[in-house]
Amino acid sequence: MKVAVFSSKAYDREFLTAANENIDAPLDLVFHEVQLNPDSCLLAQGCDAVCCFVNDQLDASVLQQLAGHGVKLVALRCAGFNQVDLVEAKKLGIKVARVAEYSPHAVAEHALGLILMLNRQLHRAYRRVHDNDYSLNGLLGFDLVNKTVGVIGTGKIGEAFSRIMQGIGCEVIAYDLQPNPALAAAGITYVSLEDLWHAPDIISLHCPLNVATHHLVNSVTIAQMKTGVMLINTSRGGLIDTKAVIAGLKSKKIGYLGLDVYEEESNLFFEDNSNVLLQDDIFARLMTFPNVVVTGHQAFFTREALTTIARITLDNLRFFDSGNLNKVIFVD
Ligand code: NAD
Numbered sequence: 001m002k003v004a005v006f007s008s009k010a011y012d013r014e015f016l017t018a019a020n021e022n023i024d025a026p027l028d029l030v031f032h033e034v035q036l037n038p039d040s041c042l043l044a045q046g047c048d049a050v051c052c053f054v055n056d057q058l059d060a061s062v063l064q065q066l067a068g069h070g071v072k073l074v075a076l077r078c079a080g081f082n083q084v085d086l087v088e089a090k091k092l093g094i095k096v097a098r099v100a101e102y103s104p105h106a107v108a109e110h111a112l113g114l115i116l117m118l119n120r121q122l123h124r125a126y127r128r129v130h131d132n133d134y135s136l137n138g139l140l141g142f143d144l145v146n147k148t149v150g151v152i153g154t155g156k157i158g159e160a161f162s163r164i165m166q167g168i169g170c171e172v173i174a175y176d177l178q179p180n181p182a183l184a185a186a187g188i189t190y191v192s193l194e195d196l197w198h199a200p201d202i203i204s205l206h207c208p209l210n211v212a213t214h215h216l217v218n219s220v221t222i223a224q225m226k227t228g229v230m231l232i233n234t235s236r237g238g239l240i241d242t243k244a245v246i247a248g249l250k251s252k253k254i255g256y257l258g259l260d261v262y263e264e265e266s267n268l269f270f271e272d273n274s275n276v277l278l279q280d281d282i283f284a285r286l287m288t289f290p291n292v293v294v295t296g297h298q299a300f301f302t303r304e305a306l307t308t309i310a311r312i313t314l315d316n317l318r319f320f321d322s323g324n325l326n327k328v329i330f331v332d
Contacts, residue, residue, distance in 0.1 A: 001321040002028040003075070004044040005051040006036040009270070011306060012053075012077070019310035027317055035266070041065040049073040049317055054080060054297065055266035060088040067092040073320050077313045078300070080236055081331045082209040096331040097316040101156050103305035107260075108160035110299035111204050111234045114258030117293050118230060119144065124290060138290075142201075145169035150200030152216070153207030153235065154180045154188070161204060162188050173199060176207070197224035202232065209236035219244040228255035234299045237263035242282050249289050257292045260299045269296040 005016065008031040020026045030047065034040045036056035042065075044050050050071055052058060058074060063085060066074075074084065076098040089096050117123055120141040128134065149165045151158050151174040162172045162183055172188045175196040184190060197203075203225065207213050217231065218241040225231075231254055233240055242263055248254035262268070264280055278284050286292055300309075312329065319327040 001049065001317060002030065002047045003049045003051050003317055004047040005029055005031045006034065006040065006043075006056050007053040007270070008033060008051075015306040015310040016051075016077075016314070019307075019314050023314060023318065025318070027314065027321075036062060038062055038065065041069070044071050045069045047071060048321070049075055051075045051077055051313060051317070052083075054078050054083065055270065056083060057266075058084040058089075060085045063088045063092055063094060067094055073097060073317065075313055075316050075320075076331075077309050080208060082236060082238070084331070086331065095320065095328075097320065097328050098331050099309050099312045099316075100329050102300070102308040102312065103302055104156035104160040106302040106305040107157045107206075107234050107299040108164055110260060110295070111161050111206075111232050111258075112164055114232050114234070114260070114293055114295070115144070115202060115204075115230065118256040118258050118291065121290075123293055146171070147201040148173060148199050150174070150196045150203040151188075152176075152193075152196065152203070152205050154183055155206065157234075158204075158206035159183055161206060162186075165202075170202075194224075197221050198226065200229065201226060202230040204232040205235045205239050207235060207239070209238045214238050215241040215244075217241060217245065219247065222248040222253055225253065227253055229253070230256035230258070232258040234260040237261040237265050242286065246282070246285055249292065255291060257286075257289070259286075259292070259294045261297055262286075262294065265297060 013031050016029060020029060032043050036052055038061055041062055044066055052074060074094060074096045079100055081098050084096055121139040125139055147170050149170045149172050151162050154162060154174045154176045159180055165172050173191050174188050175191060175193045179190040216239045222244055316328050
């Protein structure tokens with residue numbers, strides 16, 4: 001089976017190649033650094049499948065081109081699938097597989113990292129000591145114990161995150177369309193979405209991006225939050241209306257913002273743009289706030305997660321190839 005692997009970095013090649021060497025009949029993996037988009041589609045010619053990541057474009061026009069090139073499977077090496085036009089894929093008979101679970105802990109622990117960094121101003125403290133400045137002004141934090149944390153989406157990552165925060169001594173409240181009984185039994189209180197906005201000192205987003213959740217955090221919902229709230233998004237950028245959040249930061253309604261994802265990240269993240277002029281004025285404004293920390297979609301980036309992603313992605317590809325469709329994790 002010949003597979004065009006798009007958006008592949010050195011670490012993708014390393015982990016996928018190692019996993020491929022471990023299987024009886026290795027796949028023919030053709031690595032491309034470029035993102036999949038209408039211009040790079042041609043690279044999939046003669047391939048049975050494409051292997052894609054979070055910012056590869058899989059809209060109707062790209063899928064139509066892929067079908068024309070003979071592609072029958074899109075194997076996503078990520079959990080989210082908001083970048084795929086599933087209706088068009090179905091129409092074209094292209095199947096879409098994903099890695100539903102690799103390391104929920106990787107993302108949950110990164111969310112905790114953002115919380116600690118923002119609360120104790122570690123990003124500012126780090127710079128200060130390098131400047132021989134050991135003053136503490138402006139670095140005042142708060143104890144996390146007994147604070148209320150609101151979690152939106154308590155699937156695999158939301159569950160891991162909720163348990164971490166509970167372990168620290170926070171009161172965790174949650175909203176999910178399908179509450180998780182194990183978490184409820186562990187003392188996490190499910191509330192309505194309306195109620196979730198009001199109480200928490202920290203709100204962390206762990207639901208998928210779809211039509212219903214697009215701009216879930218907007219001027220109306222921000223108005224309902226506690227003044228000085230800490231907002232954390234390690235899920236998908238489109239969950240947050242960035243302009244509304246900037247207004248919230250300026251008015252001090254939002255006290256801290258930690259982002260691992262950004263709604264226009266596909267033009268920015270995963271690349272070294274240090275020699276490129278930043279053209280995104282909204283992102284540039286965001287970066288001026290001392291109480292904002294942004295990481296470039298790295299929450300998943302642990303050795304354990306990459307090992308599992310590579311293994312499951314190759315399983316999806318080879319089981320599809322051998323007709324063992326019940327073993328492929330299709331996007332449903
Ligand atoms: P999951 O499918 O296990 O859990 C998602 C949960 O969200 C489910 O319990 C679902 O019922 C709930 N949900 C769906 N719609 C909702 C809504 N409208 N309101 C509230 N809850 C809703 O997924 P997961 O593995 O926990 O991943 C969650 C998200 O994290 C993914 O969709 C992905 O976008 C993101 N993610 C980010 C990274 C990263 O590196 N930053 C890595 C992996 C996943």
